[in-house]
Amino acid sequence: MSKEIKMGVFGCSRGLNYAGLFSHEDAIEMVAFCDKNESRLANATSTFPGVPGFASFDEFMAYGKEHGMNAVFLANYFHEHAPFAIRVMEAGMAALSECLPASTLKQCCELVRAKERLGGKYMFCENYPYMTGILELARLCHEGTLGTVMYLEGEYNHHDGPEALYARSQGKYHWRNWEPRCFYLSHSLAPLMMMVDGSPRYVSAQAAVSQVQKDKFPFRAITDGMAQMLCKFDNGSVARFSGCNGISSGYSAYRAFGDKGSAEWGRHTERRIRLHLSDWNNPEGTPELQFYDPTDSVCKFDPRVAQGLSAGHGGSDYIVVQNIIAYLRDGVEPYFDVYKAAAIAATACLSLKSSMNNGEMFKVPDFHSEEEMKEVENDDLTPFYDDEGHGGTYKPSLEYTPERFAQVGVYNKG
């Protein structure tokens, strides 16, 4: 079978997980790697002998152009995806972007306009919506089992200890050291969007400072331990979701509430679905409470799931790869297109503004509307810096102080 998709991977930490999955696909040929980190690049090229590696993005793209590269998987720094995605589309290649798609409202507009102007291919490769439990919640929502779904919850917890986090965040200006909790929201928000086919329209956020973050994570400028958002979606449903919360809970959790029933996955359910259907509002004999493993149901619904159950993040990375192939080879438009990607990124940017302003409500632009984009096109507030310490325009935390900033400099030698 011919390998229609000729893939480059930009960023060889997370990117290497995907390279492993790509290498098993008949439709995909790995063309080149790019990473300025010497050891990560060496690791990539030794794991995939024959696939060359480049420290410079320009050289990677030039080599790719010469060798028929037609897609780039972006797993570079969290806050720098949009400018590189635009450069990839300008080179006539498909941009496949991991989280986050953009880190300012200005970048959101630039990304959408570039996609429209160039008519190229863009896919946001958020993986969490494709975990089995979430696919099952989505099925229950779409098939009407829960009735009208009015309220949703998404909670993503990731409580790394200081050593583990420091190992992943080296360098004073590494994005993980400056990232307010609300910014890493795609794992909690995107699944909810897919469950009800809705997009955030208004957002309000709150965050709280953690003493443990202050005391045990001196290499980080930020001290918030959690952030929680409340959103009105464009289809009328209400969603409450977290950022990447530093909370030790042992699970992430998702819930959907309709007027006929509710379903949840992850919270005290041992990875089973808890489905509750009201007795007076459903056909006679409907069990009121059910607990079940979602795997069988989801595999019947989408047979691709069965193939990838052992892949990363509960099999969801595998489904992302299948969606990439469906898009680039078979022309199936991705669910998370550039408009949804921009809405997710804008919700992150506005959540920070809101949490710094006692939960003030902000309107999330509809990125289909040039008029609405005009309202935010110059907004480049960001808590993130580049490697040299340029670019940050926003105080990074609720308890930002110059002393904390200086301390971050002392603890990070990179």
Ligand SMILES: NC(=O)c1ccc[n+]([C@@H]2O[C@H](COP(=O)([O-])OP(=O)(O)OC[C@H]3O[C@@H](n4cnc5c(N)ncnc54)[C@H](O)[C@@H]3O)[C@@H](O)[C@H]2O)c1
């Ligand atoms: N979806 C998931 O489950 C998941 C899991 C982990 C990471 N991620 C995402 O993957 C991305 C990367 O995160 P990470 O954990 O791999 O750590 P990271 O951000 O430290 O790694 C990024 C890599 O890209 C390289 N890079 C960045 N800019 C470059 C440039 N201009 N030229 C050459 N190389 C460059 C860096 O050297 C680094 O090795 C982030 O967006 C993160 O959110 C997603």
